[in-house]
Amino acid sequence: MNPLCAVACSVMYAHLIGLRARRQRSTAHNYKSIMTFISNNATTPSGPTGRGWRFAAFALAIVLVLFGLPLVGGGIYLIILGGSWYYALAGLGLIVTAVELARQRMRALWIYLVVWGLTVIWAFWEVGFDWWGQVPRLVAPTVVLVLILIVLPALRRPQART
Amino acid sequence: MIFKPTLAAALLLSAGPAFAQDAPAQPEQPQVRPAAAQPEVGSDWPFYGGSEGAQRYSPLDQITPENVANLERAFVYPTRDLPEPGARYSPETTPLKVGRSLVMCSAKNILISIDAATGEENWRHDPGVAAQAIPHAAACRGVSTYTEPSLPDGAQCKTRVIEGTLDARLIAVDLETGQPCADFGDNGAVDLWQGIGQKVPGWYAVTAPPTIVRGIVVTGAQVKDGQNRDAPSGVIRGYDAVTGQLVWAWDHGNPDNSQGPAEGETYTRGTSNSWTAGVGDEQLGYVYVPLGTPAIDYYGTGRIDAMNEYSNSLVALDVTTGQPVWHFQATRRDVWDYDLGSQPTLLDYPNAQGDNVPAIMLPTKQGDIYIFDRRTGEPLTPIGEVEAPKDNSVEPEWLADTQPVSLWHTLRKEPKQEKDMWGFTPIDQMMCRIQFRWSNYQGYLTPPSVDKPWIMYPSYNGGSDWGSVSIDPVRRLIIANYNDLPNYDQLIPREEADEMGVKPIYAPHDNESAHKPAGAGRGEGGGSVYPQAEEPYAVRVNAGWRNWGTGVPCAAPPYGGIRAIDLDTGETVWDEPLGTARRNGPFGIKSHIPFTIGLPNNGGSVTTAGGLTFIGAATDNLFRAIDVQTGEVLWQDVLPNGGQANPISYEVDGEQYVLIGASGHSFMETGQGDEIVAYRLKK
Incomplete structure (x- = not known):
C-alpha cells in the first residue's frame, strides 16, 4: 500500500457512494459525471448564489448528516463499552459541518478542516504507516474534504451575508 | 492473558498408555512385512508430501530465481469432475508423479492417470460416489501407491493406487491400467462403514490420502463437525494393502475393538477423528496420526476420559499392531475446533546432545510448531505452559487449567486490540469496534461463551492447516504459510437453536431438493450454525468475522502470510503477507487492486533446490514463485480458479515441471472448476 493506493481507494470509494446513491446508473457514468462536475467548476465558475451550487451544498449536508448520525449514536455506545471516543466526536464534527454547509457558510470548511486534521493525527497515532489500516480512517474523511472543496462556490464568508 | 513459560518438556512427555496387550486370537492374521525401500522424490513425486517424510521439498534445480520469469504453461488438464448445481466442491487435488504419469483423484474420487509431460489422459476409474456423500464440500486431496514385492513383475496391481472416498470406501486400482485390483477387498473396494454404525451419507467421509507403511494402509476419516455426540467414530484402521483385509483398528475409546467391534456394536462413537494426511516411517514401522477435536467441538462436558487423553494429539502408532507408542496433546480439552490439520513432516534434528535423531515436526492451527524425537515423542524444541482463562465459560470446571505452547516458534500473532x-x-469500522468491545476476549484461549460472542483468534483455519509447511533441508529453512484471521462465535442455548430450526445432518430435511445434498447450506462459510444436537448449546460461527451487511472482515489485513523460519534456531528469516487485493472488495465487488494485502489461504507450498517456493493457496487465485532466501515474489500467473491445493514439482525428459490443482474452493469462495495446471520453462 502506498499513496497510489490512497488515490485508487478514493476513486473506489467515490464509486461506492455513487453505487449507493444511484444504483441504476453505471459506475463509469458516475465517475464521468463527477469528473465533469469538477472540470465545470474549474473552468466556468457560476455565481456563489447559483441555484445548482446551493443545491449541491445542501445535498452534501444531508449526506454528512446521514454519515454523522450513526457515528454519533454508535460512537456513544462504543464509549459506553469502553472504546474509542473518536467516532462520536467525528460524527459530531460532521453534523456541525453539515449544519454550516446547509447555511452555506464558509465556516463549514474551517470546521471540517479541523475535524479532518484531528482525524489524520488520530489515525497515525493509532496505526502509523499501516496503509491498509488507514483505509477506513483516512479515505472517507478525505473524500468528504474533497467534496466540501468542490462546493466551495456555494459558501459565503459571514460578512458577505450582510 | 498471563503467559507463564515454564520449560515443561518432561511434563509433556507421554509414553503410550498401558493398553491391554492380550488381543484375542487372530486367525488368518495377514503377514506383517519387513521395511521396504521407499521411492525417492526427485524426478518423481511419489508421496502426497513429496518424500516419504512429507517435506514438500523437490531436489530439482532447473527452475531458478534467474529464469523463473520464463515459466509457461505446459498444459491445463480438466478433470471433467464438476459440481452439479448447488453442490459444493473444494477439490484440493495434489497428484503423485510416478514414471511418466501423474495419478490423482478428482473432487468426487474419480481416479485419473495422465501423461506428466502433455496432460493426455491415460485412464480414469470412476468409483461412482453419490452426490449425497459430499460432506462440507467434495474434496480428495490425494492418493497413495503401494508396490507389493512378492507379486511378479507385470502382475496386475503389482503397483496399485489407493484412495479413500467420500462415501467411505478404500479403492485400489492398477497403476498402469486403472483396472480395479481384484485381490483387494470386494473387487478393488473395501467398505469403511463397517463397524461405524448408522450410515448417514456425508457424515463420514475420507478426504485425505491413506498412509501406507509396511504394506498396511492406514486411514481415518473426516466426520462432519458439530452434529451430535453420537457421531461416527474417529477409529484409525490399518488394512492389508494387497488383500484389503482389516489388520487392526485403533479405537481410543475402546482398545478391545482392535479387531473390529463385536456383532451389533460400533467403534466408540463421537471420538476424535483424523481427517488430514498422516505420515509414515517405514524403517521404524510407525505411522503418525494427527487427531482432531471430538464430534462436538465447542462443548466438552461429558466427553469420556479417553477422548480427554487423546483429542487433538499427534499419535505414533506401531503399524504392525495398531497400538499407540507415544502421543503429544497439542490442545487439552479442546473447545475451539483446533483440530490437528497439518500433515506432520519427518526430518533429522539434533537432540540435546547434538546428535541428529529421527524427528517429526508438527505445525498446529494455533500456529505453534513443535519438533519431537519420532521414536519416543521426546520434545526436541522447548515447550511451555500457559494458563487458560475460564471467565464467561459455560463449563469452567471442565476446562483445562493450562495449555502447551511452543517456545521455539509460533505463527500466531499478538492478540487483537480494538x-x-x-x-x-x-x-463499518465503528461497528466492528463495538463488536470487539461487546465480545468476550482474553486472547487465543478464550473459552466459548453464551452471554456474548467470543473472539477465536487464530481461527479454526489456522495458523497452519492441511497445506502444512515445506522444508528446505539444504538451506535449513521451514517455509510456512498461515492464516491470520479471527472467528466471531457464540454459543446458542438449545431452546433458541431448536426454535431456529437448526437440524443435524441425520435429521430429515423437508425442503431440500436433490440439488442440495447434505453438506450444502449450513455448516461452513460466513455465518453458520452447528446444531450440536442434544447438547445444552448449539454454536454460531462467523468464520473470518465478516461484518454485518458489507461482508468486509472486521479485523484489519493481513489475513494470511508466508514465513521462512530458521530450522536450527526457530527464528523468523522473513515474513510476508500472502496475496493481493485483486479479487477482494466490499459487497463482494472485485476491486482489481494489485497491491499486496495478505489473504486467507488454504493449501501448502513446494520448495525446490533451485531456490524457489511455489504456492497458490491465497484467495487471489494467483500461483506464485517466491525467492526462498528473501520472500520476494519473482513470478506469478493468474489461475483459472483458486489454487487451494498443494503444488508439486517433477521432471520428465530432463525438464522440470511445477504443477498445481486450480479448481477453486467453495469455502474459500474462489470459484469452482476442474483445472490442473502444469508449468515448465520456455524452450
Missing part, C-alpha cells in the same frame, strides 16, 4: 478493527469507512 484498533485492529477494520472496514472501508469509519462507520
Whole structure:
C-alpha cells in the first residue's frame, strides 16, 4: 500500500457512494459525471448564489448528516463499552459541518478542516504507516474534504451575508 | 492473558498408555512385512508430501530465481469432475508423479492417470460416489501407491493406487491400467462403514490420502463437525494393502475393538477423528496420526476420559499392531475446533546432545510448531505452559487449567486490540469496534461463551492447516504459510437453536431438493450454525468475522502470510503477507487492486533446490514463485480458479515441471472448476 493506493481507494470509494446513491446508473457514468462536475467548476465558475451550487451544498449536508448520525449514536455506545471516543466526536464534527454547509457558510470548511486534521493525527497515532489500516480512517474523511472543496462556490464568508 | 513459560518438556512427555496387550486370537492374521525401500522424490513425486517424510521439498534445480520469469504453461488438464448445481466442491487435488504419469483423484474420487509431460489422459476409474456423500464440500486431496514385492513383475496391481472416498470406501486400482485390483477387498473396494454404525451419507467421509507403511494402509476419516455426540467414530484402521483385509483398528475409546467391534456394536462413537494426511516411517514401522477435536467441538462436558487423553494429539502408532507408542496433546480439552490439520513432516534434528535423531515436526492451527524425537515423542524444541482463562465459560470446571505452547516458534500473532478493527469507512469500522468491545476476549484461549460472542483468534483455519509447511533441508529453512484471521462465535442455548430450526445432518430435511445434498447450506462459510444436537448449546460461527451487511472482515489485513523460519534456531528469516487485493472488495465487488494485502489461504507450498517456493493457496487465485532466501515474489500467473491445493514439482525428459490443482474452493469462495495446471520453462 502506498499513496497510489490512497488515490485508487478514493476513486473506489467515490464509486461506492455513487453505487449507493444511484444504483441504476453505471459506475463509469458516475465517475464521468463527477469528473465533469469538477472540470465545470474549474473552468466556468457560476455565481456563489447559483441555484445548482446551493443545491449541491445542501445535498452534501444531508449526506454528512446521514454519515454523522450513526457515528454519533454508535460512537456513544462504543464509549459506553469502553472504546474509542473518536467516532462520536467525528460524527459530531460532521453534523456541525453539515449544519454550516446547509447555511452555506464558509465556516463549514474551517470546521471540517479541523475535524479532518484531528482525524489524520488520530489515525497515525493509532496505526502509523499501516496503509491498509488507514483505509477506513483516512479515505472517507478525505473524500468528504474533497467534496466540501468542490462546493466551495456555494459558501459565503459571514460578512458577505450582510 | 498471563503467559507463564515454564520449560515443561518432561511434563509433556507421554509414553503410550498401558493398553491391554492380550488381543484375542487372530486367525488368518495377514503377514506383517519387513521395511521396504521407499521411492525417492526427485524426478518423481511419489508421496502426497513429496518424500516419504512429507517435506514438500523437490531436489530439482532447473527452475531458478534467474529464469523463473520464463515459466509457461505446459498444459491445463480438466478433470471433467464438476459440481452439479448447488453442490459444493473444494477439490484440493495434489497428484503423485510416478514414471511418466501423474495419478490423482478428482473432487468426487474419480481416479485419473495422465501423461506428466502433455496432460493426455491415460485412464480414469470412476468409483461412482453419490452426490449425497459430499460432506462440507467434495474434496480428495490425494492418493497413495503401494508396490507389493512378492507379486511378479507385470502382475496386475503389482503397483496399485489407493484412495479413500467420500462415501467411505478404500479403492485400489492398477497403476498402469486403472483396472480395479481384484485381490483387494470386494473387487478393488473395501467398505469403511463397517463397524461405524448408522450410515448417514456425508457424515463420514475420507478426504485425505491413506498412509501406507509396511504394506498396511492406514486411514481415518473426516466426520462432519458439530452434529451430535453420537457421531461416527474417529477409529484409525490399518488394512492389508494387497488383500484389503482389516489388520487392526485403533479405537481410543475402546482398545478391545482392535479387531473390529463385536456383532451389533460400533467403534466408540463421537471420538476424535483424523481427517488430514498422516505420515509414515517405514524403517521404524510407525505411522503418525494427527487427531482432531471430538464430534462436538465447542462443548466438552461429558466427553469420556479417553477422548480427554487423546483429542487433538499427534499419535505414533506401531503399524504392525495398531497400538499407540507415544502421543503429544497439542490442545487439552479442546473447545475451539483446533483440530490437528497439518500433515506432520519427518526430518533429522539434533537432540540435546547434538546428535541428529529421527524427528517429526508438527505445525498446529494455533500456529505453534513443535519438533519431537519420532521414536519416543521426546520434545526436541522447548515447550511451555500457559494458563487458560475460564471467565464467561459455560463449563469452567471442565476446562483445562493450562495449555502447551511452543517456545521455539509460533505463527500466531499478538492478540487483537480494538484498533485492529477494520472496514472501508469509519462507520463499518465503528461497528466492528463495538463488536470487539461487546465480545468476550482474553486472547487465543478464550473459552466459548453464551452471554456474548467470543473472539477465536487464530481461527479454526489456522495458523497452519492441511497445506502444512515445506522444508528446505539444504538451506535449513521451514517455509510456512498461515492464516491470520479471527472467528466471531457464540454459543446458542438449545431452546433458541431448536426454535431456529437448526437440524443435524441425520435429521430429515423437508425442503431440500436433490440439488442440495447434505453438506450444502449450513455448516461452513460466513455465518453458520452447528446444531450440536442434544447438547445444552448449539454454536454460531462467523468464520473470518465478516461484518454485518458489507461482508468486509472486521479485523484489519493481513489475513494470511508466508514465513521462512530458521530450522536450527526457530527464528523468523522473513515474513510476508500472502496475496493481493485483486479479487477482494466490499459487497463482494472485485476491486482489481494489485497491491499486496495478505489473504486467507488454504493449501501448502513446494520448495525446490533451485531456490524457489511455489504456492497458490491465497484467495487471489494467483500461483506464485517466491525467492526462498528473501520472500520476494519473482513470478506469478493468474489461475483459472483458486489454487487451494498443494503444488508439486517433477521432471520428465530432463525438464522440470511445477504443477498445481486450480479448481477453486467453495469455502474459500474462489470459484469452482476442474483445472490442473502444469508449468515448465520456455524452450
